[in-house]
Every structure is written in structure tokens, then in C-alpha cells.
Amino acid sequence: MPDALPRDFYARPTLTVARALLGTVLCHRRGGDVLRARIVEVEAYIGERDGACHARAGRTGRTAVMYGPPGHAYVYLVYGMHEMLNVVTETEGRPAAVLVRGAERLAGGALPGPGRLTRALGIDRALDAADLCGQRLWIEAGGLARGERIARSPRIGIDYAGAPWVDKPWRLFVEGSAGGSRAPRATGTRPRG
């Protein structure tokens, strides 16, 4: 049984961590069971200057965990109904995180989309600030299968972010995976005025 990824894994540049997370296994202990899913889609949110990052408004009650040490969960509610799971990266004092957007159950089913993913694994705000080097929620090493390729695109649902952030290709995913979100317009198919 693989161990949880160490804190050093998360204490790296956010895009490096985002890429390294593809193929790893997200684990959540619920009761006597451990629910697992292989991560296949992520997005990077990097610092207060990133117009799409929640830390753009500075440190608040919600974003405090992003300012803390790496290797912790940042879980919040969006649109009044969906729990989003993020992994805090870089170093204490530098707010940045990776949003986990899509995964595949090891037992076969796809979990496309960040809201469906958290719902399927029973992840909610009770896990906000949870230590990923702890016993409740963690990530195990994994990798890409032979032939699997990483693709990238602009991030989804952040049209409010101004240039240049809205166009940063900080969404990374395993090409062709069923666990990828059915996010509209994979790459620049939508003309923007």
C-alpha cells in the first residue's frame, strides 16, 4: 500500500505540482472504507496577482488556508451547491493551490467535473484545511500509463479574470480520459471579444 505523498511534494511551484498530480490517487477515509480515485484533470491558481485566484482579494477567512503551509486541503462551496477541492502548494505566505477537476474511480467509473468528484468521494467543507499528510484525506503516488499524454488549456469558468490571466493555459489534463470534466470549449474554440 503506497504512502501519502510527503509535504515536499506540495512545496514546489504550483504548475510543477499540478503536472505531478496527474495520475496520482486521491484518497478519503470514510468510516471503515477508503474511497480512491485517480486524478486526471487539475487547474493551477497562483498568487494574489492571478485574477482568477481567490487570493486576488487578499487574505480572508476563506482563503486563509492558501496562505498556510503546503500539503493542506482548501475546500469551499461555489454556486451554492458544489464543493471544490484544492491542494495548497508552494510555501507558507504564498497563496497558491491546485484545483482537482476530474478523476477516475479505480473500480472503473469516471468522475468528471470538480463538483461530481467531491460529491462521489464525500468531500466537503468539513475537510477544509485538512492536512494531506494526515489520516483522513491524502494523495498516493501514481503515474501515467504508457501512451497517456498531458494536454493543457485555459482554465474553466473564470471569464471574470482579466488579461492575461483568463488565457493562461493552467488547466492540465490527461488527454482522452473519461474522468475529464465535460468543460465546454477545451481550447480556444470560443471566440472572445
Add this chain to the structure above:
DNA sequence: TATTTGATTCTT
């Protein structure tokens, strides 16, 4: 204190 807005998903 009131209004607006989302790191989404599902139905019409």
C-alpha cells in the same frame, strides 16, 4: 444592510 457574483451541474 443590500446586492451581486460565482474555480458547477442539471433541466428545459
Add this chain to the structure above:
DNA sequence: AGAATCAAATAT
């Protein structure tokens, strides 16, 4: 194209 649904940010 729009509803569902609410916490946080912004405006008043």
C-alpha cells in the same frame, strides 16, 4: 438558455 442555491465580496 436558465434554474438551483448560498457564502463571500462589493456596493450602499
